[in-house]
């Protein structure tokens with residue numbers, strides 16, 4: 001090949017200075033697909049990879065709003081429309097103080113491959129704002145969402161770009177965003193997913209990311225002749241993804257012993273089950289973004305300012321945010337007997353941690369493990385187009401089928417002796433479909 005991999009990465013870094021999370025996400029994919037790319041002159045001639053790392057469109061805008069004291073606040077809004085080769089741009093909106101263009105570009109880039117893996121007709125996109133719902137009142141969140149949508153509405157649509165939730169954007173925010181879109185366009189359409197059940201939402205969507213992640217982990221375990229029943233699991237985060245994962249792990253006979261937040265982690269050796277799982281919903285609705293109250297409520301141990309990876313477990317499932325498992329955490333997990341890590345957060349492990357897992361335990365990346373969330377978003381779009389609602393069993397059966405197929409794709413493209421390289425499997429599996437579609441659609 002004319003360009004070598006180092007030159008490719010150097011070019012990317014030169015063109016996108018300081019976008020570290022984006023570089024990390026691209027490097028991982030490029031390393032996985034480079035050999036395959038090298039054997040396909042058709043892709044090289046069409047500069048498929050060079051085009052894939054350039055978003056089709058980036059929209060950035062001012063979001064002014066008025067807080068409860070009457071003071072004017074200004075945030076920045078974004079939508080990164082990354083790749084529409086397979087369908088309308090699709091991906092969540094993240095509202096969090098840490099949001100930058102680099103983070104949304106990494107998420108939009110990952111989303112393209114994740115959505116491809118689901119087999120549903122969805123391109124990749126991501127958006128959000130540096131607005132933090134933490135400590136805000138309902139009225140403030142509503143006014144922010146309305147102002148955000150007052151600009152975003154002209155760029156999206158059910159056949160163009162269909163946003164959904166992510167960190168800081170749940171059912172409440174989707175409701176306010178949808179209301180404003182409907183008002184501005186005078187149209188009731190499936191322009192967002194994660195909607196309420198009474199107004200176009202899909203059953204299982206709130207649980208889908210967590211459920212799907214556990215279905216995926218079960219497939220990894222079954223391949224090794226094991227099962228999740230009887231296994232101890234550590235989970236990070238306490239939001240929607242953690243909640244769905246914990247519910248499903250309990251149902252399948254596993255035991256979850258940790259949760260975490262920006263304030264630290266809780267260790268509940270009895271297991272997080274029953275009322276304790278419902279309590280997570282209260283904790284999230286409080287808008288305080290801390291887990292410590294769980295420890296007070298249920299007499300569990302709280303460890304301030306630390307992550308849960310020092311707790312000995314059989315399985316780890318990060319469910320919070322990017323780079324939440326570093327090399328030191330990875331070594332600690334393996335040393336304490338953890339044999340499998342299924343990443344439910346997007347890019348939950350640093351590149352160093354992923355490298356360490358490669359030679360030690362079974363590890364699968366977020367773009368495969370957490371694809372159940374966007375998959376059920378895709379099913380919500382189908383139901384909206386048909387103007388019907390499928391029953392719970394139907395959505396769950398489709399989700400299970402999709403997670404099974406994603407696992408098969410990873411096994412198919414990721415064979416590495418007796419082991420499966422899930423990183424390579426997910427990246428190559430996701431890449432092939434997007435590449436073929438881009439090739440067929442010409443230089444656009």
Ligand code: GLU
Pocket residue numbers: 090091092093162163164165166167193346370371373374375377
């Ligand atoms: N934010 C979720 C993700 O990372 C869901 C996106 C969607 O449903 O469109 O995949």
